[in-house]
Amino acid sequence: MDDSGRLIGFVQVLSDGIKHAYILRLLVHRDFQGKGIGTKIMENLMDLLEENNLSPVLLTKPSEEAFYSKFGLSISNKGFISMFKW
Known part of the structure; x- marks a missing residue:
């Protein structure tokens, strides 16, 4: 929140x-x-x-990989796949 109490950022997590x-x-x-x-x-x-x-588990765009890698997150090659229904 900023000084006036306005929300300026957040993270949403499901565990x-x-x-x-x-x-x-x-x-x-x-x-x-x-x-x-x-x-x-x-x-x-x-x-x-x-x-x-x-x-932590994250699905993100390739353009955001560098940001999230700063926190130890990396692309998994351990047999996991992403599945979607559009």
Whole structure:
């Protein structure tokens, strides 16, 4: 939140509470992008997941791979596939 209490960024996570935490979306208001807010949100999230022994799972665009790799996330080649129905 900014100084006036306006929400400027958040992360949405869905977890089974046992093993995995699915990072659904990270959003930062366009007026506040590029100021490290998304990075701080992700740092806090990764700390929280580690404290609770939850493995993060993320589906993202190739253009966002560099951002998320800063937090230890990488492309999996362990036999997992993504399935969609459009």
